[in-house]
Amino acid sequence: MIAALVAIGAPVLAAFAAIGRLTRFAVTALTRMLQPPWYPAQLAQQMLVIGWLSLPVVGLTAIFTGSALAQQIFIGGSRFNAASTVPAVTVIGVVRELGPVLGGLMVAGRVASAMAAELGTMRVTEQIDALVTLRTDPFRWLVGPRILAAVLVMPFLVLVSNALGVMGGWLLATQRLGFNSAQYLATTQRYLEVDDVVSSLVKAGVFGFFIALMGCYHGYHSGGGAAGVGRATTNAVVSSFILILLSNLIITVIVFGS
Amino acid sequence: MIPRIELSGVSKRFGSRQVLDGVDVAVMPGESLVIIGGSGTGKSVTLKCILGLIPIDAGSMKVDGQEVAGLKGAALDAHRTRFGMLFQGGALFDSLPVWRNISFALPGSAAERKAAAIDNLARVGLAAEVADLKPAELSGGMQKRVALARAIAARPPIIFFDEPTAGLDPITAAVINTLIRTLVTDLKITAITITHDMASVRLIADRVAMLHAGKIIWNGPLASLDGCDNAYVRQFITGSTEGPIHMPGARP
Numbered sequence: 344m345i346a347a348l349v350a351i352g353a354p355v356l357a358a359f360a361a362i363g364r365l366t367r368f369a370v371t372a373l374t375r376m377l378q379p380p381w382y383p384a385q386l387a388q389q390m391l392v393i394g395w396l397s398l399p400v401v402g403l404t405a406i407f408t409g410s411a412l413a414q415q416i417f418i419g420g421s422r423f424n425a426a427s428t429v430p431a432v433t434v435i436g437v438v439r440e441l442g443p444v445l446g447g448l449m450v451a452g453r454v455a456s457a458m459a460a461e462l463g464t465m466r467v468t469e470q471i472d473a474l475v476t477l478r479t480d481p482f483r484w485l486v487g488p489r490i491l492a493a494v495l496v497m498p499f500l501v502l503v504s505n506a507l508g509v510m511g512g513w514l515l516a517t518q519r520l521g522f523n524s525a526q527y528l529a530t531t532q533r534y535l536e537v538d539d540v541v542s543s544l545v546k547a548g549v550f551g552f553f554i555a556l557m558g559c560y561h562g563y564h565s566g567g568g569a570a571g572v573g574r575a576t577t578n579a580v581v582s583s584f585i586l587i588l589l590s591n592l593i594i595t596v597i598v599f600g601s
Numbered sequence: 602m603i604p605r606i607e608l609s610g611v612s613k614r615f616g617s618r619q620v621l622d623g624v625d626v627a628v629m630p631g632e633s634l635v636i637i638g639g640s641g642t643g644k645s646v647t648l649k650c651i652l653g654l655i656p657i658d659a660g661s662m663k664v665d666g667q668e669v670a671g672l673k674g675a676a677l678d679a680h681r682t683r684f685g686m687l688f689q690g691g692a693l694f695d696s697l698p699v700w701r702n703i704s705f706a707l708p709g710s711a712a713e714r715k716a717a718a719i720d721n722l723a724r725v726g727l728a729a730e731v732a733d734l735k736p737a738e739l740s741g742g743m744q745k746r747v748a749l750a751r752a753i754a755a756r757p758p759i760i761f762f763d764e765p766t767a768g769l770d771p772i773t774a775a776v777i778n779t780l781i782r783t784l785v786t787d788l789k790i791t792a793i794t795i796t797h798d799m800a801s802v803r804l805i806a807d808r809v810a811m812l813h814a815g816k817i818i819w820n821g822p823l824a825s826l827d828g829c830d831n832a833y834v835r836q837f838i839t840g841s842t843e844g845p846i847h848m849p850g851a852r853p
Contacts, residue, residue, distance in 0.1 A: 464695075472654055473692035476685075477706040477751075478678050 368560050375480060376487035385488040393454050393489075393555075394496030398503065400453060401446045405504040408445055409437050409511030417520050429516050430527045431534040437508035438539045439599070444591050446504035447550035450497065451583040455558035458489055459579035462562025463572035471563070486563065490555040497551030498544040505543060542598045549594065550587045557583040603666045605630045605759060605791040606651065611660035612815070613646055620646050622815030623660065628808075630758075633785050633792040635802045635823075637837060638812035639846060644795035645689070647812070648761045651793075652684055653677050664759075685752035685760040689767055691744040693736035693751070700732035703751045721750040725780055742773035746780070753784055760785070762794040766801050778804040799838055802826070811837065813846070 413433045420426040462485060465471050474481050509531060516522040558579045565575035604627035613621040620643040628634045636644050649655040651662055653672055662670045669680050693702050703721050704714035719729045725746040736744055745765065752760050765781060766774035778801050785792045785805070794805050802809060803823065810820040811834050819831045826838065836844030 468690050469688045469692040470694055472649070473686070473688055473694070475654060476652055476681055478681055479705070 364564075365556075365560055368563070369556055372482050372486045372490055372556070372559070375482040376491060378483075380483060382484055382488055385484060386492055389488045389492035390496050392457075393450065393492050393551075394500060397450050397453055397500055400449050401500050401504050402507050404445050404449050405437070405442060405507040406511035406514075408441050409433060409508030410515040412436055412441065412508075413512035413515045413520070417516070426520075429512070429520065429522065430530040433512035433516075434509050434531045434535050435539065437512065438505045438535060438543050439595070440591070442505035442508050443501045443543050443546040443550065444587065446501045447497070447547070447554065447587045447591075448584060450493075450500065450550070451554045451557075451587060452580060454493065455554045455579040455583040456576045458555065458558025459562035459565070459575045460572055462559055463565030463575040466563060466565045467568055467572060481563070486559045489559055490552060493551035493555035494548050495551075497547040497554075501543055501547035505540075538598065542594060545598075546591055546594050549590050553586040553590060554583045557586065602629060604628060604663070605632075605665060606793070607661075607663040607666075608647070608651070609661040609663075611647070611650060611662060612658045613643070613650060613655065614658055619815055621650070621657070624812070624815070624817055626810050626817050626820060628791055628793060630791055631789050633782075633794065633805055633807045634810060635794045635796060635806035635808070636810050636812055637796065637799075637802060637834075639837070640797070642812050643815055644812055645763055648686070648763060648793065648795065652686065652761070653680060682755070683757055683759050685755065685757040687745075687748050687752045687760065687762045687765055689764040691736070691748040693744060693748055695736055698733050698735055699739070699747050702736065702747060703732075703754050705751065706755055717754065718750070721754045722747070724753065724784070725750045726776070742769055742776070745769065745773075745777050749777070749780060749784070753788065753790075756788065757790070759791045759793075762792060762796075762805075764796055764798075765794060766796065766798050771800070774798065774800065775804070781805050799840075 413429050416429045416432045416436075417426050420428050420432075462471070465485070471481050471485075474484060513522075513524070513527055513531070516527055517524045561575040561579040561582070562572075565571050567574070607627040608624050611621055611624040612619070624643075624647060626634070626636075636647065638644050646655060650657050651664075651669070653669070657670055660670070661668060664680065664683065672680050693699075694705070697705070699722070700715045700718035703718035707714050707717055709717070715732065719732050722729065722731055727743065727746055727750070731739070731743065731747070736747065739747065749765075752762075762781060765777050769777060781792070781794070782805050784790065792805070794801065796802060796805075806823045806826075808820070808822050809826050810817050811831070812818070813833050819829060819834045821829060826834070829835070832845050835841075836846050
């Protein structure tokens with residue numbers, strides 16, 4: 344009986360300890376971000392790395408997914424004589440869900456792994472210790488600019504993702520499915536609501552926070568040489584994926600559930 | 602005279618492993634102490650404890666007579682301004698050019714900081730052209746020199762050298778050792794160096810201490826090292842597999 348309780352209790356305690364460590368890391372990062380000194384050059388560099396350099400992968404993902412979605416809606420809708428719903432369902436599907444979620448996942452795959460690898464390497468090569476001995480707070484120099492940059496640029500990336508996703512659907516619908524271009528765009532505009540865009544941008548900001556947080560957290564606490572950095576990278580990607588999907592569900596239920 | 606650094610009964614445990622078990626050692630101002638000892642005996646941990654990078658479990662650490670164990674926030678930052686540190690692998694910031702690495706903690710405009718970086722590069726025997734290179738473009742010996750330039754850039758009164766010649770060929774190692782000795786003497790720095798390299802010990806040290814099983818088991822001037830009758834020290838400086846120190850994998 345006691346052995347069974349121990350078997351259950353040990354992982355539960357470990358999970359709570361991990362949540363506590365992560366929460367403390369996040370709170371420390373957020374509070375230090377609000378206090379000087381600030382490093383605008385670091386912030387600008389991270390905005391470039393996270394935002395500008397992610398544009399191709401996010402854009403391509405959005406175009407392909409928007410096109411595929413339009414095709415599937417057309418096939419499914421045709422069974423109920425509802426093929427005309429392609430523009431409306433595509434824009435709602437892309438802006439509410441696919442744009443932010445797939446954009447977030449693609450950025451997570453690209454950025455969280457890179458952050459974990461960079462900070463992990465800095466940890467195992469003592470560069471983070473060197474920062475501290477040079478009187479520079481790693482939370483202000485490394486973690487803060489990454490989190491702030493991700494939160495700031497993700498909404499812009501998702502806006503682009505949404506626009507290209509809708510464009511992908513329009514392109515396929517007008518070129519392959521026989522839709523009238525002006526009518527498609529008018530329907531898209533009619534069904535797109537402000538709440539859809541706002542929820543999409545809120546999701547993007549939240550996803551950006553989790554992507555940078557998980558990348559920095561796992562990299563910062565990396566250990567055990569190259570293998571440790573590899574583990575940190577994997578954990579950063581997997582945990583940011585899970586947090587993106589979980590927070591997406593929660594925001595969707597809160598915003599659209601009623 | 603008050604020791605510049607004084608450790609008394611410093612202990613540190615990681616999980617079930619007692620790394621430091623009552624370390625007692627003192628370094629006088631302007632003195633160069635070299636700590637020797639086998640791998641994993643806690644030499645680097647000792648330096649990191651003094652710098653406040655690792656908290657100690659018990660004991661006292663004084664710098665210029667002031668207790669520094671348990672310092673936090675601004676007091677800890679002020680404590681760290683007294684130190685420079687040469688890390689084992691150099692720990693140069695990959696993303697920054699050499700001059701920004703060296704002048705990282707220096708105040709002033711970019712032009713002033715670059716000039717200061719070039720001045721410090723000259724002190725370690727490197728040309729001004731190196732200033733704009735990235736660390737990855739330098740050889741191992743040059744990286745160590747740049748790290749040395751960074752350690753002395755703010756002219757701290759105390760510098761720690763963690764395995765300064767690790768991974769270097771004998772000639773480059775001798776150059777680094779000579780540089781360290783010259784800088785310590787010229788800049789009147791108090792230094793603690795940790796190393797396995799007996800050539801470094803003989804070039805850098807005024808005094809030598811041996812750390813074994815978490816304790817300082819021998820401590821004396823460099824001149825008395827070769828004549829010392831401590832069996833652990835004898836085995837270490839001769840590199841013999843016969844003696845009281847048992848390394849994993851060594852024949853009994």
